Amino acid sequence: MQNEQQQQHSAPSLSLFISHFNPHNLVSNSLICASIAAATLLLILSFNIKDYVSGISFDRVSSNLNAYYNLRHHVQAPAPQPLPPHFTPPPPPPPLPPPQSLPSHFSPPPSPPPSPTPPPPPPPVPPPQPLPSHFTPPPPPPSPSPPPPSPAPAPQVPIQPMQDEELQRRAREAAANTTEGVTPKVAFLFLTREGLGLRPLWEKFFHGHEGLFSIYVHSSPSYNGSVPESSVFHGRRIPSKEVHWGMFSMVEAERRLLANALFDPSNLRFALLSESAIPLFNFSTIYNYLTNSTKSFVEVYDLASPAGRGRYNRLMYPTVTLRQWRKGSQWFEMDRDLALRVVSDDKYYPVFSEFCHYSCYADEHYLPTVVHITAPEKSCGRSITWADWSKPGPHPASFGRKRVTEGFLNWLRSGSKCEYNGAETSTCFLFARKFMPDALDALLRLAPRVLGF
Numbered sequence: 001m002q003n004e005q006q007q008q009h010s011a012p013s014l015s016l017f018i019s020h021f022n023p024h025n026l027v028s029n030s031l032i033c034a035s036i037a038a039a040t041l042l043l044i045l046s047f048n049i050k051d052y053v054s055g056i057s058f059d060r061v062s063s064n065l066n067a068y069y070n071l072r073h074h075v076q077a078p079a080p081q082p083l084p085p086h087f088t089p090p091p092p093p094p095p096l097p098p099p100q101s102l103p104s105h106f107s108p109p110p111s112p113p114p115s116p117t118p119p120p121p122p123p124p125v126p127p128p129q130p131l132p133s134h135f136t137p138p139p140p141p142p143s144p145s146p147p148p149p150s151p152a153p154a155p156q157v158p159i160q161p162m163q164d165e166e167l168q169r170r171a172r173e174a175a176a177n178t179t180e181g182v183t184p185k186v187a188f189l190f191l192t193r194e195g196l197g198l199r200p201l202w203e204k205f206f207h208g209h210e211g212l213f214s215i216y217v218h219s220s221p222s223y224n225g226s227v228p229e230s231s232v233f234h235g236r237r238i239p240s241k242e243v244h245w246g247m248f249s250m251v252e253a254e255r256r257l258l259a260n261a262l263f264d265p266s267n268l269r270f271a272l273l274s275e276s277a278i279p280l281f282n283f284s285t286i287y288n289y290l291t292n293s294t295k296s297f298v299e300v301y302d303l304a305s306p307a308g309r310g311r312y313n314r315l316m317y318p319t320v321t322l323r324q325w326r327k328g329s330q331w332f333e334m335d336r337d338l339a340l341r342v343v344s345d346d347k348y349y350p351v352f353s354e355f356c357h358y359s360c361y362a363d364e365h366y367l368p369t370v371v372h373i374t375a376p377e378k379s380c381g382r383s384i385t386w387a388d389w390s391k392p393g394p395h396p397a398s399f400g401r402k403r404v405t406e407g408f409l410n411w412l413r414s415g416s417k418c419e420y421n422g423a424e425t426s427t428c429f430l431f432a433r434k435f436m437p438d439a440l441d442a443l444l445r446l447a448p449r450v451l452g453f
């Protein structure tokens, strides 16, 4: 379902975050502290000028620690555009960034169990990564102002059961209908296996914003769980088919979700999410960020390794050439125009459907490749969903109860640098994954103070 060993550009690296908890650090830091404490004691004994000494010694401790931290950070800072292949180093042809040298064996120590007392101070947020300095001046960050009020909250448009073929045709017609004058809605497309373990968090997130969002859920047809009528998720399941990890059926499901969402002319933005995704900001902030964005957020990059170009199937030639082949996270966010292009694509879709199976991983290549070929200017090339790919393997890291802390969430919210509407911003990720259902209580507890809802 996901990229192998991929590191988001300028994404904060988890290992960096974790490294400050590294036992070695603790030992070294304790040694530093102990030495300084001893020196301080000596000074106190020698000169007996308590106030003077305590001031100086604390300055020295903190400046030592800062220097140590800066050194470590510098050594371990990920390259701006690291895309580490874990099979073989990339062959020469394309100008690709060098492989990243992250320790492959770091093991984050468990954080203390949640307690009612405020958590320990968050770890230092990695300083901004160097950026090309050609950005235009001060960013207008996503406006915190509340979204335009909708007089009478429009209910979500009911789901209409229909077969894929008719769905595509009707969606194309519906998408061509004017969207002028509508109050924009954001369509949240949940691609899940079974139930939504974090549903209470999402319900809290959506609460009070009726009329500004639509929900669509694609889950396994064999899943028979139910959702209470009071929930915004009630009745939002679309007619679904079985989906297999990494197979083309994943792309079919994504297109099914888009086609359903296009029926509501108010849906102007479309975000694909998994059952393990969480929102990192409150609804107004995410709504403003998306509805005001000039671009879509589809990750698109070229990777010259077996996990990238190695997945290209020559039988796709000449409709798709190796030079056009691109990779990216499947967790897209796009505007209505791009959604319509995807739903009405009858050139690339059949070729992928026929030739992109198994080791081809269509879900990671179909959309990036089609966007790259047909509308590269429409996407800013990055994903707004964070995931931790710092460990080798086909899946990103998972986060359970013990790893959800205030410091971690704050770092996800603002620990990166990227471009938004032509200006630099530290708000790069609106969603993050993968969070386990047992993280729900911690997330609900931290949401009001940290996530803003």
Ligand SMILES: *[C@@H]1O[C@H](CO)[C@@H](O)[C@H](O)[C@H]1NC(C)=O
Pocket: 140, 141, 142, 143, 288, 292, 294, 421
């Ligand atoms: C939306 O973006 C434009 C630039 O594209 C900016 O001038 C404006 O202030 C932004 N509005 C909000 C509400 O963020």
Ligand SMILES: *[C@@H]1O[C@H](CO)[C@@H](O)[C@H](O)[C@H]1NC(C)=O
Pocket: 144, 145, 146, 282, 283, 284, 285, 452
């Ligand atoms: C959402 O968060 C922003 C920024 O933290 C804040 O200014 C705004 O008031 C919040 N909106 C709501 C509806 O709570």
Ligand SMILES: *[C@@H]1O[C@H](CO)[C@@H](O)[C@H](O)[C@H]1NC(C)=O
Pocket: 170, 171, 173, 174, 175, 177, 263
């Ligand atoms: C397009 O809009 C017209 C007029 O509002 C409506 O009658 C028609 O059903 C719409 N088409 C689709 C496919 O939704």
Ligand SMILES: *[C@@H]1O[C@H](CO)[C@@H](O)[C@H](O)[C@H]1NC(C)=O
Pocket: 224, 225
């Ligand atoms: C749902 O499916 C499971 C296993 O497939 C079955 O055991 C259970 O009885 C079903 N529940 C309902 C409400 O149909």
